[in-house]
Amino acid sequence: MNILISHIAVPTLTTLALMFASTQKQVRTIAAGGMTIQLIQSLVLLYLFLQERAGGNDAAVLFTQSFAWYPSLGISFDIGVDGIAVAMILLTSIVIFTGIFASWEVDKLYKEFFISLIVLATGVYGFFVSLDLFVLFLFFELAVIPMYLLIGIWGSGPKEYAAMKLTLMLMGGSALLVVGILGVYFTSDIEGVRTFNILVLGQHHIPVEMQRIFFPMLFIGFGVIGALFPFHTWSPDGHSSAPTAVSMLHAGVLMKLGGYGCLKVAIFLLPEAAHEMSWIFLVLTGISVIYGALATVVQTDLKYINAYSSVSHCGLVLFAILMLNKTAYTGAVLQMISHGLMTALFFALIGMLYSRTKTRIITEMGGLMKVLPFLSVCYVIGGLASLGLPGLSGFVAEMTIFVGAFEHEDLFHRVATIIAVSSIVVTAVYILRVVGLLLMGPVRNETYHNFPKAKWFEKIATVSLIIGILVIGLTPLWLSDMIRESLGMIVDKLVLK
Amino acid sequence: MSLQELLLLRHEWALIAAVLFLLVLELNFSEEQKSKSILSAAILFAVVTLLGFLPAETGRTFGGMYVTDPIRILMKNILNISVLIVFLQSGSWLRTKNNYNRITEFYLLMLSSVIGVNFMISSGHFLMFYLGLELLTIPIAAAASYDQYKSKSAEAGIKLILSSAFSSAILLFGLSMLYGSTGSMSFDEMQFSMDLLQVLGFVFFFSGLAFKISIVPFHLWTADVYEGSPTNVTSYLSVVSKGAAIFVLVLLLVHLFEPLRQVWQQVIYGTAIFTMTIGNLFAIRQQNLKRFLAFSSIAQAGFILLGVIGGSALGMASVIYFVLVYVFSNLAAFGVVIAIEQFAGKLNMKDYNGLYKTNPRLSLAMMLALFSLAGIPPLAGFFGKFFLFTAVAESGYYVLLFIAVLNAVISLYYYLLVVKAMFINKSESPIPYFQSDYPTRIALSGCIIGILVVGFYSPVFEYIKQLCLASF
Numbered sequence: 001m002n003i004l005i006s007h008i009a010v011p012t013l014t015t016l017a018l019m020f021a022s023t024q025k026q027v028r029t030i031a032a033g034g035m036t037i038q039l040i041q042s043l044v045l046l047y048l049f050l051q052e053r054a055g056g057n058d059a060a061v062l063f064t065q066s067f068a069w070y071p072s073l074g075i076s077f078d079i080g081v082d083g084i085a086v087a088m089i090l091l092t093s094i095v096i097f098t099g100i101f102a103s104w105e106v107d108k109l110y111k112e113f114f115i116s117l118i119v120l121a122t123g124v125y126g127f128f129v130s131l132d133l134f135v136l137f138l139f140f141e142l143a144v145i146p147m148y149l150l151i152g153i154w155g156s157g158p159k160e161y162a163a164m165k166l167t168l169m170l171m172g173g174s175a176l177l178v179v180g181i182l183g184v185y186f187t188s189d190i191e192g193v194r195t196f197n198i199l200v201l202g203q204h205h206i207p208v209e210m211q212r213i214f215f216p217m218l219f220i221g222f223g224v225i226g227a228l229f230p231f232h233t234w235s236p237d238g239h240s241s242a243p244t245a246v247s248m249l250h251a252g253v254l255m256k257l258g259g260y261g262c263l264k265v266a267i268f269l270l271p272e273a274a275h276e277m278s279w280i281f282l283v284l285t286g287i288s289v290i291y292g293a294l295a296t297v298v299q300t301d302l303k304y305i306n307a308y309s310s311v312s313h314c315g316l317v318l319f320a321i322l323m324l325n326k327t328a329y330t331g332a333v334l335q336m337i338s339h340g341l342m343t344a345l346f347f348a349l350i351g352m353l354y355s356r357t358k359t360r361i362i363t364e365m366g367g368l369m370k371v372l373p374f375l376s377v378c379y380v381i382g383g384l385a386s387l388g389l390p391g392l393s394g395f396v397a398e399m400t401i402f403v404g405a406f407e408h409e410d411l412f413h414r415v416a417t418i419i420a421v422s423s424i425v426v427t428a429v430y431i432l433r434v435v436g437l438l439l440m441g442p443v444r445n446e447t448y449h450n451f452p453k454a455k456w457f458e459k460i461a462t463v464s465l466i467i468g469i470l471v472i473g474l475t476p477l478w479l480s481d482m483i484r485e486s487l488g489m490i491v492d493k494l495v496l497k
Numbered sequence: 498m499s500l501q502e503l504l505l506l507r508h509e510w511a512l513i514a515a516v517l518f519l520l521v522l523e524l525n526f527s528e529e530q531k532s533k534s535i536l537s538a539a540i541l542f543a544v545v546t547l548l549g550f551l552p553a554e555t556g557r558t559f560g561g562m563y564v565t566d567p568i569r570i571l572m573k574n575i576l577n578i579s580v581l582i583v584f585l586q587s588g589s590w591l592r593t594k595n596n597y598n599r600i601t602e603f604y605l606l607m608l609s610s611v612i613g614v615n616f617m618i619s620s621g622h623f624l625m626f627y628l629g630l631e632l633l634t635i636p637i638a639a640a641a642s643y644d645q646y647k648s649k650s651a652e653a654g655i656k657l658i659l660s661s662a663f664s665s666a667i668l669l670f671g672l673s674m675l676y677g678s679t680g681s682m683s684f685d686e687m688q689f690s691m692d693l694l695q696v697l698g699f700v701f702f703f704s705g706l707a708f709k710i711s712i713v714p715f716h717l718w719t720a721d722v723y724e725g726s727p728t729n730v731t732s733y734l735s736v737v738s739k740g741a742a743i744f745v746l747v748l749l750l751v752h753l754f755e756p757l758r759q760v761w762q763q764v765i766y767g768t769a770i771f772t773m774t775i776g777n778l779f780a781i782r783q784q785n786l787k788r789f790l791a792f793s794s795i796a797q798a799g800f801i802l803l804g805v806i807g808g809s810a811l812g813m814a815s816v817i818y819f820v821l822v823y824v825f826s827n828l829a830a831f832g833v834v835i836a837i838e839q840f841a842g843k844l845n846m847k848d849y850n851g852l853y854k855t856n857p858r859l860s861l862a863m864m865l866a867l868f869s870l871a872g873i874p875p876l877a878g879f880f881g882k883f884f885l886f887t888a889v890a891e892s893g894y895y896v897l898l899f900i901a902v903l904n905a906v907i908s909l910y911y912y913l914l915v916v917k918a919m920f921i922n923k924s925e926s927p928i929p930y931f932q933s934d935y936p937t938r939i940a941l942s943g944c945i946i947g948i949l950v951v952g953f954y955s956p957v958f959e960y961i962k963q964l965c966l967a968s969f
Contacts, residue, residue, distance in 0.1 A: 072963075178902050179895065
């Protein structure tokens with residue numbers, strides 16, 4: 001069986017199996033088992049992919065398979081992956097794997113929780129493997145809708161408001177996508193039966209005046225889920241109300257659907273309009289980067305801190321994508337992966353701390369390093385990665401992005417880059433502030449000494465994420481090479497215009 | 498006229514036979530056995546539905562007054578399936594004390610209405626069309642006032658009969674203009690040009706039909722009638738009567754009124770926007786689920802108009818496909834509402850609070866139905882809506898498409914309100930666990946299977962598309 005099909009089949013089967021489970025123990029075992037298999041096969045996929053590439057197979061996408069679905073409309077279930085997709089799939093597998101362990105102690109409607117969580121993950125996997133715009137869109141919406149229940153039922157705080165806001169904003173984005181996708185479908189100069197296949201559409205031309213209409217639709221449509229200013233407002237509310245694993249998955253993976261879609265659909269299919277309009281969106285993403293970082297500095301709720309810093313970091317992803325060159329693209333994908341791991345680690349740790357302290361307000365806590373050394377050290381590592389310390393993933397990603405951005409020699413891009421770079425300083429401010437207030441200093445409350453130490457499932461969750469961060473930080477070359485090779489197709493189209 | 502030609506009316510013969518058979522059968526039931534007609538009617542109608550699927554001759558008879566072709570047969574079959582579901586859902590309501598003595602009468606009214614539906618779809622002449630339309634409406638007005646002890650039900654009956662009399666008058670006025678300018682009522686002989694009288698006649702004709710589909714601004718009767726009628730009649734009104742009118746609209750616009758295309762495209766462009774938007778905005782405020790579903794069905798009618806506007810084979814196919822999907826989704830939603838109304842007598846959204854705790858399966862069914870109506874993948878509604886959108890984009894109306902997708906997001910909001918009530922809100926006294934009778938459960942399961950399967954199983958759409966292409 002094609003390894004990509006089994007990437008969709010395993011979560012689907014896990015979901016089905018969960019429906020028949022009854023006790024909490026069974027549910028946990030099935031969910032953890034299924035996602036462990038998924039992680040292993042993602043590693044196998046990575047190995048096979050590198051193997052193929054080493055063997056000299058330089059096709060644009062590998063492991064392709066195609067099943068005709070609605071032939072009269074040109075819809076077919078086309079799947080295949082390039083280096084970017086492989087990297088994103090691996091990221092998803094790590095985050096969902098750790099997410100299961102981070103939500104080990106969910107006891108309210110646990111079966112429904114894990115089912116919704118894994119349905120969401122299925123949508124994400126489907127999104128990354130599909131080469132057909134219709135199928136891609138189907139999986140995109142499939143990944144969004146379980147969020148409503150996950151936040152609404154298991155969330156905290158103003159969860160109903162947050163769930164509704166998040167769902168409607170993301171669905172608003174996908175409404176724009178419908179217009180964009182159909183526009184691309186009908187205006188490309190294909191003779192005969194039209195097609196939704198991205199690769200085929202990429203070989204055809206779309207009139208520039210049409211591109212000008214549909215590029216903003218597609219870019220904003222995907223940009224909403226990538227927290228593009230001013231459509232980012234769902235993110236702080238949604239992330240802070242969501243339960244731990246959902247925040248992890250959402251900030252870690254779902255927000256990356258935005259960047260991935262912008263790159264592989266909007267810019268790949270509509271390159272001329274991308275050239276013309278990139279400056280508008282560069283301004284917006286520049287605001288995302290700086291505004292997100294500055295907003296983080298004044299937050300006191302741990303989840304809000306992480307949500308706003310995600311806006312800033314994801315803004316950087318879109319910022320890099322709009323630089324329209326290979327180095328910046330590589331940086332963008334690296335940043336997606338790096339931020340995915342980092343933010344998942346943060347949200348996991350916040351959940352673990354919250355289950356002990358029962359508060360997320362940093363000014364009410366302090367001295368956690370003395371009572372919870374393991375979790376605190378993990379937090380520091382995540383923080384250092386976030387502010388871009390060499391040796392960790394954040395440095396590699398941000399460095400590549402800014403090198404790519406500096407390849408432009410005109411004043412506008414230079415200024416934009418300098419402004420974006422300055423966000424790194426702000427990042428250092430808020431990370432060190434949190435670390436100082438939360439972890440250092442005297443223990444604020446005597447009851448803190450009774451906190452249980454990190455449990456085994458908490459250790460699995462945090463350690464796997466830290467391993468990911470370290471691997472990318474210490475040996476980034478294989479990853480950036482893999483990404484770079486896959487970018488040829490997109491960059492060629494940009495230059496050819 | 499040969500026997501061969503008479504056999505073309507197979508759907509109608511089967512229905513007439515069912516009516517007669519049911520009448521005779523009822524004579525043999527004693528007072529205690531009255532409820533047996535529920536089962537016999539369901540079985541009879543199941544047979545009628547199955548008969549419809551047998552391969553059939555196509556052609557025309559009665560001097561071109563009656564036309565049958567594969568696409569009309571498909572439409573009739575889709576509507577037959579929905580009537581069967583409605584019949585299965587009505588059992589528990591008919592068994593209540595008030596209705597016990599008039600069970601058969603309900604089925605006779607419904608079956609007569611279905612005969613009207615069939616003749617209307619197969620009409621090749623405006624007289625036949627009008628006959629079918631009236632036969633479709635008048636029995637429903639009687640059925641709408643079936644709950645004779647409720648003043649709202651009587652009100653619904655009167656409102657329905659008055660508004661349809663009014664709309665019939667408008668429609669006839671339009672028809673008379675069309676007759677005056679073309680000199681014929683037969684679809685084959687009518688020749689249209691962009692003559693002003695014909696345009697006026699068309700607009701009146703369209704308005705009359707728009708009453709049946711409840712297109713804004715002809716929707717004002719909808720909410721009150723839907724709320725007052727017995728819920729089973731409401732579901733019939735919202736699916737069968739509306740679906741039939743839409744089918745006829747598509748057939749007539751695409752084929753008969755082709756020369757007036759520019760006119761009707763403008764008319765539909767405007768009404769589609771108003772219908773979607775106003776249906777959606779009013780649905781947001783509804784607390785009573787029957788009114789809620791009434792406005793949601795108005796909004797859905799607006800979406801259906803999107804498929805009509807292009808007047809292409811793809812548009813026609815997407816309309817028929819969407820109605821099929823809508824049948825399953827809407828009847829599943831109504832199925833849950835009916836089950837809860839019969840058990841607990843409650844219809845308000847806040848009564849559904851905490852339903853998932855006590856009735857998980859029913860809540861899941863409701864959620865799937867509403868998500869399908871909202872167009873969430875991987876349910877059938879997603880495919881239906883996407884194909885409608887494809888049809889609009891095909892004809893290049895991108896602004897209309899944009900308004901439509903925004904409306905789809907608004908509609909998601911109010912569907913999520915019901916989901917929120919069932920899954921998230923807490924309640925002191927949720928509706929306790931209950932099991933509805935077998936036919937209701939069978940109907941509901943059938944709808945859910947339809948919702949889950951129709952989208953994935955692409956041959957359904959491909960078949961419809963092929964028939965539509967052939968009809969051009």
